[in-house]
Each structure stands twice: as C-alpha cells, then as structure tokens.
Amino acid sequence: LFSYFISVTDEISLETISDSQIALLGLGSTVGIALQALILIPTLKKSGLKLSFRRDWRGVGLDKAMRLASWAFIFVLVSQIGFLITVNLATRAAVLAQEQGIDYGVGYTPYANAYLVMLLPHSIVTISIVTALLPGLSKLAFDKKLSEVRDQLSKALRLTAILTIPASLFFFFFAEEIASAIFFGISEQSAEYIGRVLAAMSLGLIPLSINLVLIRGLNAFENTKYQVISNLVINLVALTISIWAFLNLDVVDITVGLGVALAISYWVGIVCTYYLLRRYSGPLNITSLLLFHSKVALIALVSCLAISSLLSRLDLEGNLFSLLIVLLSTFALYLAIGRVLKVSEISQVLKVLLRR
Template sequence: SQIGFLITVNLATRAAVLAQEQGIDYGVGYTPYANAYLVMLLPHSIVTISIVTALLPGLSKLAFDKNLSEVRDQLSRALRLTAILTIPASLIFFFFAEEIANAIFFGISEQSAEYIGRVLAAMALGLIPLSINLVLIRGLNAFENTKYQVISNLVINLIALTISIWAFLNLDVVDITVGLGAALAISYWVGIVCTYYLLRKYSGPLNIVSLLLFHGKIAFIALLSCLVISSLQSRLDLEGNLFALLIVLLSTFALYLAIARVFKVSEISQVLKVLLRR
C-alpha cells in the first residue's frame, strides 16, 4: 500500500510539474487528488466503519465455532446495510461533484475547485466497492487470515498502479489526475472479486444473486433520485453557493428515501438505528 501510495504521489506531482510547464495555472496534481479522496472517504468513514463496528464484533466467535451459516448471514446483512447509504452517496458525488467541491473549497479559485470536483467524480463510484471490500476483509479477519488480506491488497494496488501509469503516459496533462482517481475506483471493483473469492474458501459462498439484486435496486433508486434533482437543478439554476448545494443534497436524499419506501426497502430503518447508536 505504501509503495503504491508513493508511486501515485509521484505521478500526480509530476503531472503538476508538467501542467505548470504548459502554463496551466489552476490546481492539477496531488493536492486535488488528496482533497477529492478525503471528501469521498467521509461517508465511508461514518457509515461503513460504524456498521462494521456495530454488527460484526461477534463474527470471530461465530467463525471459531464453525457457525458458517451465521457468518454468511452477518456478512450479507452488513453488505446490505452499507449499500443503503454508500450507493446514494457515491452517485451524489458523481452527479454533483463540482458543486460540492466549490462549496467546500471556497478559498481557492473556482477553476481549481471544479477540477477537484472532476477528480471526485472520477473516483466516486469507487466508494461502493471500497465499502464492500472492508466488510469482506472483516470476514477474513474473523478467520484470522492475514495472508489473504495481503494478497487482496496487493491485487488492488497492482491494478491501480497499472491503470495510473497508463493514464500518466496516455492522457493529456490536465486529465492525468482525473485518470488517477478513476484508477482507484476501478481497482476496488476488481479487488472485491478477488477478496470475495479468497473469503469464500473459509465462509462458503454468499447469496451473490440476492446481493446483486439488492444492490441493483438501491442503485436504481439512487440513480433515479439524482437524475430528477439534477434536471431540476439545471432548470431552477440552483448553483453557486452552499445554500443551493444543501437544497440539492437534501432534496436528493429525501427523494431517495421516498422512493425506497415505495420499494419497501426495510433496511433503511435498520441503518438509521445503527448510526444513531454510535
């Protein structure tokens, strides 16, 4: 991980140097990458870690007792609950990234803030597999297997580095950092396949079809909510300040909850109970 981090920093820093040589005077390089990454991690830190901490403390005992059926049930439940908030958060970042960056990073030029937004949008869809991977890694922890965790982490980093190097060599200077963000997202999508394959050797197979259908339903609800509010935003000109952003975000989330209620997604109330207890 640290070697991968150093290479990413090196590539992003080199991109910033090349941008300056070409007369690009707004933020390109590691700083927008780091800022976008910190924003993306907010829902992951609040939601996924809280759910994993609250729901999976007894997973090690279940694994020790060879109660594999209950282990799978707990992992599936955690995956469903994290999806409830990480999927809409991911799509909100994707659709409203520039508005979010402009509101948060108001102390820099608008062009630099919008560039952070572009990087955030590129890595936004990586929030979903990032959270899934944490739950699966927790499953490996329950079986006290550190070897497979290292293998999973190695695969994720190798994929990210391969795509990052390709982006550096092939993209325009102004797009390199955006490419690094996309590399992060893609690496975790591939990584969860690897992590699940390794975990399955201990826990047995999860009900993948059921989980995919559930995640697909949540993604559809979140996508529909974002599309509706994004369309209204452009028509009502709700852009340019923090107040407008709050209206957009709250409206999107409220619409998401309303549609989820129509689809009878009962897990939403469970997520709120878990978060309120933390």
C-alpha cells in the same frame, strides 16, 4: 495545535513553510491520535474490563499475534508503496502542468481533496457497521457457524449499500457543486477540477465499502495473509492504470485518470477478496446481493437524475446552503422511493447512525 499554528502564522505557502512548522502540524496530528486512545480508558473501566501488565509472556498467544502482525505490516507496506507511486505520478503531473502554463490546481492536491470527500460516507457508515459486526462475527467464525457468518456478512453488505450507493451517485452527479461549495477559498477552475477528480473516483466508493466488509470477514477467521494478497491485487491494478494514464493522457486529465484507476482497482479487488473469503466462509448468495444492490442503485439513480434535472433549470449559487438543499432534496426523494418499494434496510441504517 492547528488553531495555534493558524494564530501565529502569517501568509504561508509551499515555498515559505518551514521544517519546524511542518513538524508542528505533524505533532498536532500525533497528539490528536494519542488523545483518541486515552479517551477510551474511562470507557474500558466502565465496561468492567481490567487491564494490567504481565511480566510472564508465555502462553499469552504472542506467537500467533506476531504472525498476524507480520502480515498486517506487509499489508501496510504494500499500501504505502502504492500511495507513494500515486503521489509521485500526481506531483509530476502538477509539474508538467506548470511547465505548460496551466495555473489552476492539477496534481496531488485535488486528488487528495477529492479522496477525503469520497471517504466521508465510507468512514461514517461502513466503519460504523463493520465495527459493530466484527466481535459477533469473530465468535461465529470461532464456533464454526459458517451459515450465520454468511448471513451476517450479507446483512452488513446490504446495510452499507443503503448509504454508500446513493452517496457514490450523488458524488458522481454533483461533484463540481460539492467542490465549489466546500473549497470556496480557491479559484473556480481549481474547485471544478477537484469536482472532476471526485466524479472520476466516486464510483469506487461502492466497492471500497464492500471490500472492507469482506476484509473484516477474513479478520474474523484470523487470516491476514489473504488480506495482503487482496491488497496487492488492488494496488497492482491501480498502479497499472495510473501509469498508463500518466503516459497517455493529456496533462490536465492525468489526475482524473488516477481517480478512475482507484475506482476500477476496487471493483477488481472485491472479486479477489470474495474468492479468498469464500474458502473459509463458503459462498454468499451473490444473486440476492446483486439484485438488492441493483435495486438500491436504481432508486439512487432516479433520485439523483430527478434532482439534477431540476437543478439544471434553477440558478442556484455554488455555496454550502445550495449544496445542503440539493443534498436534502435528493436524500428525501431517495428515502421516499425506498419506503414505497419497502427497502427495510434503510430504516436500520438510519437507526445505527442516529445511535452514534
């Protein structure tokens, strides 16, 4: 539907797009999600699972499901309210920028674009790991094997760190190069601004992934109430900093401030989520995890600094090919240092990704 939309639409902008065209784009997203669900049906059949409708709803656990779903609904509601306020602050920043004669992208659009770029490694790495983790983790929690639950959570946190930490630092050091290469159809100033926002929120990628692993731990214990508390804390911190940024920063810095707010909120959030999870799982070996994450961060930092220093001496154009060279060089150096220091989790993560 998106391809059809492009083929039948002439030049379009925020001022000229019609309600029917917006509805068409929305329909395309909805149909795509529905197809994703339908594609799973053949997989379910091959697995041997048989699904059938039941008219008798008694004794199937609907009371428990409704209780869990109610808290899940509140979780989504909190997220959407936080999102709505962030969008309004970013949009008002764009309006103020236009009033001051700033003609490059300031506002929600650079925030959304930077956020989508930041989510890419999170979606590929962290989602893959926690998806594989949850079924076994739930069984261990049901059997009250808390020591094994903690071991699995620690393993997941280590595996996610292997790629999310270097990705976070890569975004921080090369944000403007990334934005210029990906968003090549816009002005140079607008692309650089997206890069600034990406750099601001990039260090939030690490706690974002950690928080998801911890949230899946709460899922294993069937506790959605604590997830709401954690999400509420994250959103309150983000909104407090965002409102302060809107009221105190220059117009061109407001959206960057929103990116910083996102990052800080998740750093606070993982502390909250961990202490809530600890009531069920018991304490993780925080010292060991901190040492491991610090080791990975140091390797990633050295790799990014080395390539960044080299890049400053070269005159590479800001295109996809140049970005690919920088990415591969940084990743290769990171892998090499990791192997020398015998970080075995690097090989494990690569195997997970290659299987996908």
